[in-house]
Amino acid sequence: MTSNPPNVYLPDMATIVEVVQETPAIKTFRVVLNNEERMRAFNFEPGQVGQLSVLGVGESTFVINSPPTRKDYLQFSVMKVGELTGRLHRLKAGDQIGVRAPLGNAFPYESMKGKNIVFIGGGIGMAPLRTLLLFMLDNRADYGDITLLYGARSPRDMAYGYEVEEWLQRKDMHTVLTVDNGTPEWKHKVGLIPNILREINPSPENTVAVTCGPPIMIKFTVQALQELGFNDEQVVTTLEKRMKCGVGICGRCNIGTSYVCKDGPVYTLAQLKQLPAEM
């Protein structure tokens, strides 16, 4: 009689301990698994994702937005776009959600040690970058220069405002903020991310660029990076894809032979070029 394998479809129930309204469309949820033992034992790597359940509505995929170095809670940032995210946005502290995590692969943070890192985040794309950024800041000595370019449509649409201020102050990283549409109070750059990136002109020498954002932003950012001399191995991104099972079985999220929920969502540009062009 073979023993039953763990049930990969069964979520852990968790309690929302805090909700932060980042922008009009983005809320951050801080959750703690109800099972203390499992919360203590919960292990993950920066870049991995989870399926959040609102029972009765369904599941959707979000990056674990807090780094593994800070485990008081698990954080997920959610942009309101549809049925599930809409329902999530109506939840408050004390409400119950299901968590199926960690799923997928992680950023190649080991091989990035000793290198300079350039983060380029657009809008909600900042969510996965935040995880890796905080992880690296918590292991600062392992990494070289850290540059962050964070862009949003307008100042209102910038998430993590409370942390961005801190990042701007830090001497051990270089932070540049930009918006498409400025306001009189806006003290930072105004311009599209790829253009500001060209202004910053990071050197590709011993550097890795990590980027995430809307598909069109990634496309032009990658172009700019290539212009600046970054090769395919030096560009890392994380993909968004409709997922269901999260474990590479249900057949929904594949790009050719690669299942984004299992072999991704983190890919280098070199890996993406091996796959059929089907984003």
Added chain:
Amino acid sequence: MSQHTLELRKLIAEALPGLDVVLAWTSGFSPMTSTPLFIATDEDLDRLDFGPMHVQNLAAYLPSLKGRKVGIVTRGCDSRTIIELLQENLINRDEITIFGISCTGAINIRKVREAVGGEKLRSVETGKDIVSVTTDEGTHTVPLHNVLMDKCYSCQSQTPLIHDHMVTERTGCHLTGEAPESSLDRLDAMEPAARFAFWEESMDRCIRCYACRNACPLCVCKDSCVAQSRDPHWLDQSDTPREKLMFQAIHALHTAGRCTECGECERACPMGIPVLAMKQALNRRIKHLFDYQAGMDEESTPPLFMFRQQEEHIKERDAR
């Protein structure tokens, strides 16, 4: 190759340079099957074939080709679909070139299989009023009349009601004799409880493939289908006769007074469920209430698309 097929090819060849694509048929994986042919080149045209085995309603592709110059080979029943699509502005008349051909009946391959007692079919040949079926056990001769699609028995016109070009080498021939018992006849003869049990059993083997829906030329919801929608959440995804019958009922209601009974829904069903019967029953009601049939007149408005203060056959204020 028959004269009418040659003539059809000639007509299409002449018009092809001015068209983006012409919809016709060609043989499928065996002489007993057919598949729609999208003619864009002379090479494609060489593959054109026409006969009682070529049964798909090509008009189903027209709405998705709106905006392009499309030719279409059209029989009588197909032309009703085209007219209904025109009535509803789902297609534009000036974008369509209709190659009309008269029809002598479309063969229902399921009925052929039934007629030979389920023996494995090897080939099917059609002659005048007969069908010669060769199976593993031998050759059977079956009257054509016994193995036509249900819709053929209530055919309003073998010749298309509208056309731009007409194949003259062929005239339609009218069906003689009584139509065999249809699914609707059988259902009519049942008590309501038996009827419900019949649908429960039929829906049990339904696999929710939506072939019936996707084959329907008049389905407009398409990707926003209520059967797969969570908002409104009228159906759930479970595999029960209840959910599946609900979908059928909704689809029948959506096509009431619009359905031209082309029969594609029933033909497309891999499980042999007589889904056309529901639509026929509703159309019968529409005919009774509004004296209307879909796809007969380009100018008329389907009765459920409009509202009259006083309907002729609906006596709301009459207690009788």
Added chain:
Amino acid sequence: MSTVRFLKARDIAPWLEELSRDRTVLAPAQHGGTIVFCEFDPARGVELSQLSTTPAKRALLPPCETLFEYETTKTLEPPYKTHVELRPTLPQGKAVVFGARPCDARAMQIFDRVYNGEQVKDPYYTARRNNATIVTLACSEQDDTCFCDRVGGSPVDATGSDVLLTPLKAGYVAEALTPKGEELLQSTSFMKAEGLRQEALNARNRILEHVPERSSFLDMERNLLSLFGDLGFWDKTAEACLSCGACTYLCPTCYCFNITDETRGESGRRIRTWDNCMSSQFTLEGSGHNPRPTKAHRMRNRIGHKFSYYPQLHDKTLACVGCGRCVSNCPVSFDIRNAVACAIQQADAAREHAHD
């Protein structure tokens, strides 16, 4: 030496009835003119004369399966907080699949690699798989839509079967291939038949002699990959397709599923149901972006998955067993054999051209 027995045709129904007492029996039966794989009903009997329209896959992957039930309650202390209870509903009980064809049985091994893999195991699938015994009926001949021989199988292939039945005289020679099969053949419905082992082998060889010599669809990966960017090819290939799900749901190897929550009041269940990559909604994202917006994209993915992606991940095994159900049941008679043959031709031509 494995057990050999004989099963008289007229003993099939009594035997299945006997089995039904302590396990689920799935067998092909006539339902309104269509042969369907379903729970054995003595009143209907079994229909073994032709390939069933629906495959045997529902024994392992049912069209609808509850993953877990959930119930939301309000707590008294602290007041008005919600508590959610989850109750997984793993399948229980044994099953016998009777009258699967070699293509159906082979298909199950294709599921095994994905659902019962090294890294991830699906507990619902493994429970059903471990508790299912597959009794396969070798085919006396191929239909004109069968092409099992072109995808690595054959009408008498025993892969994936616990018992293989070979038609002979007024019944079937039954050979046990696994311990589960051995257990089944202990039933008194079977007659001793050691002497028939050779006759059964001869019968199967005779069947194999009738399989025509034709090209195989194995090793297609390179061809299909090279055609990926040629959307014109896929446009033409998919032009008649209706984007329904007939091919997917009737396919013994298709295994994609959807997960939805279905609630009634305070409680509900999370179910998984067959899903269909030919549907335009399959990859539709919340943002409105769809990586596979047209029939051409989806056809490319379906054929790519079966003849290229899956083999690349699983030792060149094709995710197609050549049963031909998609061909014979497609409302527009789309023929996957044609599409694959055209792809080979097209890719070969492109390679020639590149060398000029």
